[in-house]
Amino acid sequence: MNNIPAVKMGIISVSRGCFPISLSERRRHAIANAYDGELYDCPVTVETEADVKKAIEDVKANGVNALCVYLGNFGPETPETMLAQYFDGPVMYVAAAEGDGDMINGRGDAYCGMLNCSYNLGLRNIKAFIPPYPVGTASDIAKMIAEFVPVATALLGLRSLKIITFGPRPSDFFACNAPIKPLFDLGVEVEENSELDLLVSYRAHANDERIPALMAEMAAELGENNPYKGVLPRLAQYELTLLDWAEEHKGTRDYVAFANKCWPAFQTEFGFVPCYVNSRLTERGIPVSCEVDIFGALSEYIGICVTGESVTLLDINNSVPASIYDEDIKGRYDFRLDETFMGFHCGNTPACRLKNPHMGYQLIMKRQLEPEKAEPDITRGTMEGDIAASDITFFRLQGTASGELKAYIAQGQTLDVASRSFGSIGVFAIPEMDRFYRYVLVEKQYPHHGAVAFSHCGKALFSLFNFLGIADIAYNRPKSLPYPNENPFC
Incomplete structure (x- = not known):
């Protein structure tokens, strides 16, 4: 089919400053390893507004036209929503489930962070895709990304x-x-x-x-x-x-x-x-x-x-x-x-x-x-x-x-x-x-x-x-x- 877009998915993890950045990065890598297909693993983890620009430039330079924003922990509410604001393509938001074993330094609270993320998307009037239940393990998130690809294909196709x-x-x-x-x-x-x-x-x-x-x-x-x-x-x-x-x-x-x-x-x-x-x-x-x-x-x-x-x-x-x-x-x-x-x-x-x-x-x-x-x-x-x-x-x-x-x-x-x-x-x-x-x-x-x-x-x-x-x-x-x-x- 040469009359429809070819979707290249990318994933950017976000991290709130008071949570270990390594937690979000480790969980992001696990998703990339679990995903059956091409998924660009962006090396820039977004903590601040300055990181947003770096991450967007990186995924664009690597041909990404559809994006997964991953709350590996609670996530920074403003920068994480700005990713969808500045990325020129379909964006989905998902969050990490707990289960790494350490419920002290290994607890990410992304279940809570997704609520504030959705609220901030609304404040900024940003349209983003959120799966029916957007919280999951690495294999769960990998499946959610795969199910987003057909939706992203249609969204990119309609706009052109x-x-x-x-x-x-x-x-x-x-x-x-x-x-x-x-x-x-x-x-x-x-x-x-x-x-x-x-x-x-x-x-x-x-x-x-x-x-x-x-x-x-x-x-x-x-x-x-x-x-x-x-x-x-x-x-x-x-x-x-x-x-x-x-x-x-x-x-x-x-x-x-x-x-x-x-x-x-x-x-x-x-x-x-x-x-x-x-x-x-x-x-x-x-x-x-x-x-x-x-x-x-x-x-x-x-x-x-x-x-x-x-x-x-x-x-x-x-x-x-x-x-x-x-x-x-x-x-x-x-x-x-x-x-x-x-x-x-x-x-x-x-x-x-x-x-x-x-x-x-x-x-x-x-x-x-x-x-x-x-x-x-x-x-x-x-x-x-x-x-x-x-x-x-x-x-x-x-x-x-x-x-x-x-x-x-x-x-x-x-x-x-x-x-x-x-x-x-x-x-x-x-x-x-x-x-x-x-x-x-x-x-x-x-x-x-x-x-x-x-x-x-x-x-x-x-x-x-x-x-x-x-x-x-x-x-x-x-x-x-x-x-x-x-x-x-x-």
Whole structure:
């Protein structure tokens, strides 16, 4: 993934003057030794304000872009909070648990110091990340740092992300339309363009000398059993168009995502559906959302940052027929029928996430745009197949009509069950999905698109959204915890 930041963590220990500095340093070294990965162990222990400058200069000189401030003892309240004030990147705070054996000279009181640290962060209006329980041994702290890395990756990515859009939202797709001001509040840049801009650029790539090589790459990926090879020149031309646009329009940003118009005029003017190209770019870490879904693209990008792997964007689409449930799910999986559903999109899911990836055509569009043709032409270009079984996290960060941000997170799985249908599609199961559907998705008026990460990453997503100040973070509640508006008599 070359479209997300590479996080280099550093750790700086702090020490209050009336406590042994050696205690904080010894405990910091133990964390560095316990950490499984690259963690820069800053040699400057911060006791005074003068030490702050030395420590910041040292970690910057060593390429650190995310920082752990470690209270190895009680800690100096002003200098330790100034570290976050002057470090240009995500900062977490953790504190040492006792247990070195000596409860006289070896007692650090960091449990107490963390309280004063949080108070001083508030006084200075400094935003810092504090884990759910921020006190621990060396191995505990090492685990906390590892769990902070995905959050830090997303925070660094958002501050240098540009979302590029082409075209207005399709008619009657108000669900994909949301004010963009919340994106600027997050530090995300937005560039909105017309479909005509994209068409002009696409036509300018008609004789691009790179097209044959890219066609060969696509053909190798799709294999010999591909009845739609004739559309590959157009798809290769389009992929080069998007990649060149991204490079030429990054501006001051390092990372890009796309939210593009993909129907209905797209097919008649470009001569294909863009789904396969969208799937290829998303697999490389450049999400391309359908139907100009800007917050869908944002959610996909967050998922890529948090997991370091490819994601997808799907419609929360249709219920699972009882016949399929009875035949393939009941007695095999511990889910009720109403806890299952199908996630679908035309063909945008990366091939690596599909059981039998193959190029197809958009059946729904063919009915409308070329119903008389026996063989599809302008509706070719989907990446189709059933989504492979795995753990998943369905989530979305959404801007509301009033310009606020809200989010939902639901962990579940894709079942190893045949869809008997078309497109990029999978049979999903989420515990208490029926209640989540009614009292989160419907009640809170979320659109039909949801981002899908192919692992359980709810903990990192919740930490990220909470850090970003999202007040409304919904999740699939267990039966024992009713939703505010849930009918208690059901």
